[in-house]
Amino acid sequence: MNGILRGYWCECWTQNLNTDQQPTLHASFDAHSATQADRWIAITLRTITPALDNAASEQAWEWLYEGRIDTRRALLRAEPCAVTVAQADTRITWTVRPVTFVPLAHRRGTELPACAHDFKPHATD
Known part of the structure; x- marks a missing residue:
């Protein structure tokens, strides 16, 4: 199919380990x-490392120096990956999963699929 691209969807989540609160994207x-x-994760980890406590900083640098190659290999095999650092009572997790990006339909010069006409914009007050 023309226009379909393979790639990766990356997310960063946090969760407070002392509450019942759901993780936050x-x-x-x-x-x-x-x-x-994997560069997205590496840049983020390097950026936040100075603000982390010693244990979390060690987790970050361990992944940067040792775990990153395993993450890259898994991604090249189209396997999902996660990197987690625990800072005090907060868990920070980066997830990466393989996806297929499907191009959006262009609104000019093309008949949109029937479901496009079912969309009703949300009314604002």
Whole structure:
């Protein structure tokens, strides 16, 4: 099929381990290669490392120096991956999973699928 691209959907979640609260999504990113997906995690980890406690910082650097290659290999095999760092009572998890990006229908010069006409915009007050 023309226009379909394989890539990776990346997300960053946090969860407070002392509450029943569900994890919170903080960021998402569409990567078009395994390299781009694992680079997103690496850049984020390097950015936040100075603010982490010693244990969390060690977890981050361990992945950066040792675990990153395993993550890259898994992504190249189209396997989902997760990287987790625990900071005090907060767990931060980056997830990456292989996806197929389907192009959106262009609204000009093309008949949209029937389901497009079922969409009703949400009314605002």
